[in-house]
Amino acid sequence: MSSALALLFRLRLRGYLRRLVRGGSYKRLVGAALGLVMVCVWVLPGIVASVSGVRADPERVRLVLPLMLLAFALLPLIITGGARPIVFMPAEVDFLFPAPFTRRQLLLYKVGVSLTAALITGFFFSLWLLRYSSFWLASYASCVLMLMLTQMLNMLVGMLRLRVEEGSSPRVRRLITGALLVAAAAVVWTAWGRYQASEASLTLVSVARDLRAIPGAAWLLAPLEPFARAFTAESLPELARWGGAALAIVLALLLLALGLDTNYLEAASVQSRKIYDNIRRARRGQYWTAATSARFGLPALPWLLGCGPFMWRQFTGLVRGLRGLLVMTVVSGFFVAMMLLSARPEAAEGPRAMAGLSLAVSAGVWLSIMLAMSLRYDFRGDLDQMDWIKSLPVPPWAIFVGQLAAPVLTISALQLVILGVTGWHVGWHPTMCWVAVAIPPVNFVMLALENVVFLLYPNRTGQAGAADLQHLGRQAMLLFGRLLVMLVFAVGIAVVAVPVYFLSGRSAEWTIAAGWLVLCAIGAAMVRAGVWALRSFDVSRDMPD
Amino acid sequence: MTQPHAPPALEVADFHKAYGPTVAVAGLSFALPPGEVLGLVGPNGAGKTTTMRALAGIIPPTRGTLRVCGFDVAADPVRAKGRLAYVPDDPRLFESLTVWEHLRFVAAAYRVAAFEAEGERLLARFELAPKRDALAGELSRGMRQKVAICCAYLHRPAAMMFDEPLTGLDPMGIRTIKETIRARAAEGVGFIISSHLLSLVEDLCTRLLILNQGRAVFHGGLDEARAAFADGLADASLEEVFFRATAPAAEPGP
Numbered sequence: 001m002s003s004a005l006a007l008l009f010r011l012r013l014r015g016y017l018r019r020l021v022r023g024g025s026y027k028r029l030v031g032a033a034l035g036l037v038m039v040c041v042w043v044l045p046g047i048v049a050s051v052s053g054v055r056a057d058p059e060r061v062r063l064v065l066p067l068m069l070l071a072f073a074l075l076p077l078i079i080t081g082g083a084r085p086i087v088f089m090p091a092e093v094d095f096l097f098p099a100p101f102t103r104r105q106l107l108l109y110k111v112g113v114s115l116t117a118a119l120i121t122g123f124f125f126s127l128w129l130l131r132y133s134s135f136w137l138a139s140y141a142s143c144v145l146m147l148m149l150t151q152m153l154n155m156l157v158g159m160l161r162l163r164v165e166e167g168s169s170p171r172v173r174r175l176i177t178g179a180l181l182v183a184a185a186a187v188v189w190t191a192w193g194r195y196q197a198s199e200a201s202l203t204l205v206s207v208a209r210d211l212r213a214i215p216g217a218a219w220l221l222a223p224l225e226p227f228a229r230a231f232t233a234e235s236l237p238e239l240a241r242w243g244g245a246a247l248a249i250v251l252a253l254l255l256l257a258l259g260l261d262t263n264y265l266e267a268a269s270v271q272s273r274k275i276y277d278n279i280r281r282a283r284r285g286q287y288w289t290a291a292t293s294a295r296f297g298l299p300a301l302p303w304l305l306g307c308g309p310f311m312w313r314q315f316t317g318l319v320r321g322l323r324g325l326l327v328m329t330v331v332s333g334f335f336v337a338m339m340l341l342s343a344r345p346e347a348a349e350g351p352r353a354m355a356g357l358s359l360a361v362s363a364g365v366w367l368s369i370m371l372a373m374s375l376r377y378d379f380r381g382d383l384d385q386m387d388w389i390k391s392l393p394v395p396p397w398a399i400f401v402g403q404l405a406a407p408v409l410t411i412s413a414l415q416l417v418i419l420g421v422t423g424w425h426v427g428w429h430p431t432m433c434w435v436a437v438a439i440p441p442v443n444f445v446m447l448a449l450e451n452v453v454f455l456l457y458p459n460r461t462g463q464a465g466a467a468d469l470q471h472l473g474r475q476a477m478l479l480f481g482r483l484l485v486m487l488v489f490a491v492g493i494a495v496v497a498v499p500v501y502f503l504s505g506r507s508a509e510w511t512i513a514a515g516w517l518v519l520c521a522i523g524a525a526m527v528r529a530g531v532w533a534l535r536s537f538d539v540s541r542d543m544p545d
Numbered sequence: 546m547t548q549p550h551a552p553p554a555l556e557v558a559d560f561h562k563a564y565g566p567t568v569a570v571a572g573l574s575f576a577l578p579p580g581e582v583l584g585l586v587g588p589n590g591a592g593k594t595t596t597m598r599a600l601a602g603i604i605p606p607t608r609g610t611l612r613v614c615g616f617d618v619a620a621d622p623v624r625a626k627g628r629l630a631y632v633p634d635d636p637r638l639f640e641s642l643t644v645w646e647h648l649r650f651v652a653a654a655y656r657v658a659a660f661e662a663e664g665e666r667l668l669a670r671f672e673l674a675p676k677r678d679a680l681a682g683e684l685s686r687g688m689r690q691k692v693a694i695c696c697a698y699l700h701r702p703a704a705m706m707f708d709e710p711l712t713g714l715d716p717m718g719i720r721t722i723k724e725t726i727r728a729r730a731a732e733g734v735g736f737i738i739s740s741h742l743l744s745l746v747e748d749l750c751t752r753l754l755i756l757n758q759g760r761a762v763f764h765g766g767l768d769e770a771r772a773a774f775a776d777g778l779a780d781a782s783l784e785e786v787f788f789r790a791t792a793p794a795a796e797p798g799p
Contacts, residue, residue, distance in 0.1 A: 002654075003653060004650065004653035004654040004656075005654075007649070007650055007653045008639075008650045008653075008654075011639075011642055011646045011649070011650060012639060012641060012642065015639070015640075015641025015642050015643075015646070015680070016641055018641065019641055089637075089639075090637035091637045091638050091639045091640070091681075092639075093603070093637075094633055094636050094637050094638075094693075095638075095639070095647075095650070095651070095654075095696070096654075097601070097602065097603045098601035098602060098603060098626055098629065098630075098631040099626060099651075099654045099655065100622075100623040100624070100626040100627035100654065100655065101623070101626075101654070102622070102623060263605050265602070265603055265604065265605075266603065266604040266605060269598075269603050269604065
């Protein structure tokens with residue numbers, strides 16, 4: 001590596017450490033402590049299981065790990081289409097690309113950065129996965145090697161793609177892509193056929209076993225076996241043997257990438273610009289659902305006491321960001337479908353309608369949590385527009401309600417669709433009607449709470465750096481606070497609903513109606529809280545960096 | 546001072562850049578002698594930034610040759626880049642590095658042996674001395690621009706390219722950058738200044754290159770531009786020249 005790049009590497013590492021230990025205020029220390037607690041909670045089960053002798057069967061780990069590693073390595077390639085040979089940060093593009101460095105020097109610098117990140121990240125992964133390994137060193141060394149493998153593979157595929165693009169016509173490129181897709185489809189189809197023919201449930205072990213019987217998939221998994229062997233090594237010599245083999249594979253990939261010496265600067269520069277745009281979108285909290293096209297629009301809504309213009313603006317943004325929302329829904333739907341497929345139909349127990357309702361409620365809760373986080377068409381996505389919003393001649397309560405309308409109504413509509421499909425599919429149950437009535441106010445209260453907390457403690461989504469314990473701790477504290485308030489709300493509803501249940505002669509209808517009224521009262525109180533939080537938001541003081 | 550037979554600071558010959566069917570720059574040729582200040586102007590999407598990025602070695606040309614002080618950017622990128630400084634529009638800094646650490650890295654990258662005195666002088670000149678140990682992430686837009694300019698000046702390049710250099714600068718910063726450009730040009734440094742601020746171009750530049758839709762519409766002195774597009778009116782503003790040169794009916798010039 002060039003001495004100047006080595007200097008940059010050292011300076012950045014020092015800057016990173018400076019950032020981790022900066023400041024010493026009470027709030028920061030509490031945040032850091034809570035962040036540390038969260039990390040401990042994450043890795044502790046693995047350590048406890050390992051210390052107490054609970055260990056996964058090494059044979060099963062060896063069977064499954066290459067498949068997991070393949071998925072881990074392929075995922076970024078599938079998402080980016082191999083279009084990110086090496087990811088350079090915007091500052092690196094501006095300072096390093098016009099500077100007198102060779103492409104190989106820059107490549108080695110990035111590998112050095114990746115290795116440092118892998119050495120840090122690998123430590124946490126090694127503790128988390130300790131129960132699957134024989135001893136910590138094997139877990140750590142393998143985790144670092146596996147992380148580097150995914151980096152090198154991603155880099156090499158990206159460079160090969162650039163090479164192919166340089167020397168071939170679009171038709172040839174389409175043919176190659178088509179051939180790869182056909183090969184992948186053939187493997188999936190064969191594996192699916194084997195699953196259908198077998199009596200076993202669809203589990204990772206069964207998939208890993210089936211794939212090894214398919215030639216194409218077996219070849220893909222073979223180079224990953226040394227990583228699994230190193231991870232499950234029983235002794236140091238065994239670790240040295242398999243770890244050495246895994247290291248050789250990583251180094252071979254690096255040498256191939258260096259040998260190709262593809263002109264990646266333009267592609268990396270374009271990708272850097274995209275990353276920069278994504279970071280800016282993420283800072284607005286709209287990474288997945290940012291508007292991608294102005295093709296769709298909505299007619300203006302009526303005034304609606306001042307809520308109308310805000311609703312129109314948020315709904316327009318939401319409609320234009322539907323592509324990201326659809327991708328997210330499809331990806332999530334895939335995982336739900338996999339969960340359903342993994343359980344055989346005859347395993348279902350109890351009345352069909354109630355089982356369906358449970359499923360619908362689970363899906364609805366999951367949808368609420370996920371969409372409430374990602375559908376930021378409310379104050380959370382408007383942080384940079386707060387001064388403008390506050391200057392508008394509209395009553396604060398109307399601003400608050402109008403800002404929240406888009407996510408509340410969207411999430412509610414999706415949940416009602418799930419409920420409707422469930423009812424149609426498994427039969428109607430009277431409770432479904434009550435659930436349907438409760439959906440909009442529940443969503444409103446949840447999102448109102450989310451926004452009130454945000455207005456009181458604003459933060460940007462992409463604000464935290466890697467291993468930023470202070471940010472992690474702050475987020476944990478806010479999450480805990482939100483859960484606590486939700487618990488108070490639930491207790492408030494129960495305090496009214498339970499007496500009504502007994503006074504009405506155990507009537508479910510009266511009980512639910514009373515609960516619903518309390519819920520609506522809480523919603524109204526949240527509007528008051530929202531108005532107060534909006535008034536309290538001082539753009540000169542509360543805007544995070 | 547300019548050497549008698551020094552190669553052009555920057556030289557572009559038959560430069561083409563295409564992205565699939567979209568042509569960003571088509572057949573651009575020009576040479577920038579040492580000590581000249583070339584104003585690169587044109588509407589949005591004319592190919593100004595593409596040309597500068599290709600000269601900086603960030604993007605490869607689809608066809609053509611680009612040279613910095615006689616060194617081919619494609620064949621000998623390290624030597625070519627070593628003689629060039631490029632300050633992009635909205636330069637992005639390393640957030641976790643201080644202002645001084647940026648200078649330190651640039652000095653190492655361009656092998657500037659004793660950079661400290663020059664670094665301190667540049668920081669003082671651009672009123673960044675009080676921010677010497679501040680993190681880049683804590684700086685305002687204008688200060689970040691000044692840091693990037695200081696980094697560009699540090700290794701005393703033979704050719705410099707600025708993309709919208711005045712963005713975010715305060716009046717004192719604007720005056721300083723103008724003075725430094727004039728001073729360095731007098732020492733023989735060739736400049737390309739791309740800007741939509743035509744008053745800046747008129748104020749600083751000795752030559753003008755007008756691009757429109759990826760093609761050179763005009764390349765020459767400011768008076769030649771007035772002669773070609775403003776009926777030779779000596780007091781015609783550059784704005785007038787620009788609008789006439791980039792009007793739909795304007796034909797490509799020399």
